Amino acid sequence: MAQVPPLESDAPEPEPETLDAAAAPSGFPCANCGAPTTWDPDHDALACQHCGATREVPRAQGSILERPLEDAGAAARGLGLATRSTACRTCGAVVALGGEATATQCVFCGSSSVLAQESNRNALRPESLIPLDVGRDAVEQGFRRWLRGLWFRPGALKRLKRFDAVGLYVPYWTFDAAVHSDWSADAGHYYWVTTMVPVVHRGRVSMRPQRVRKIRWTPAWGKRDDTYDDLLVNASRGVPADLAARLGGFDTRALVPYRPEYLAGWRAEEYRLDLAQAWEAGRARIVEMQEARCAGDVPGDTHRNLRADHDISGVRWKHVLLPMWSLTYQFQGKPYTVLVHGQTGRVHGRAPWSVVKILAALLLAALVVGAFVVATQL
16 A cells, blocks of 8 residues: 555635636737737747737746645645636536626536636646647647548538637646555466367367466565656546546646746636545556556566555645647537647547448448358358
8 A cells, every 4th residue: 555644635625617818818918009919829929819919928947846745735826817707517617707708608518507606716826837839720620630530420520510619728736756666476477288188079079188278376576666757637627537538648848837828818727626636546546557567577477466565755746737629519419529639739539420330330240241151151
């Protein structure tokens, strides 16, 4: 078992929320015309939608801040922008809107069942983020390619005309840790022996030699030391966890210190999984990976009765925002969600199945198998 004391939750517990920074852009006016500016992934700068002027966001100097587990109380709170919130009664996500903006649909699931509520301001502020690096045109092109590459889906999807795409920053926790593991197990070594076995041939029983695999068990033990750097734990409620996981990881070397300018024009969801819950999930993943690594250290061809003790130390964390695009489209009255990786452009999402195509494929497979059986009997 991991020898790390449980972490107390940072109190009070915040509600999840999403910030629409485009609705509260007054802090980033255009130096040329005074109109609101938004973060432009294609230019890696703040861009004015009125006159087209751009302004670079200064990168803060110094390393990305990471904190010990017990240091949650010293972290800054809030995102620094005033917002109002709407709560989705379908998926449970809370979306915060600034200024006079309103929302009639959930940005995550497309549901129109949203209710106004007060925003929470006590959530831990992200220490760093990866700026959104994939623009809207690239997202649409990637989405169209994804649709064309789908198998056993309705052909009408390829002619889809309308979809809603929202760029957003998704909350994650990262954890660093050192792990010392001691393990013991029974190591199994394969060897082969020849034995006589009964065989029935044309109604007659005869004894024939056959090679049989055996296992020789020997005791084994060992130890190993490992380090984990930026182990990611998804803290979102609005983004489907399975879709986010299949998008792949993020290159956290691209993290920059948090500045609200990066959020201008985009949404940023507050975490649903708090620090204590995230560390429990992160610790469980570390133990699982250590078990697999210890199993790989057992000599021989197989093993049994693996027992391992893991001492986890030097745990440090940071709260980060990672970029994604969330797309929602309707097909035959049902919403479907697609995610686009905001750093690599990779696309993964949900789509309806075509019953006709699936039945046709099964029928074709049955015909091929039938033809093969007939041919082998001739």
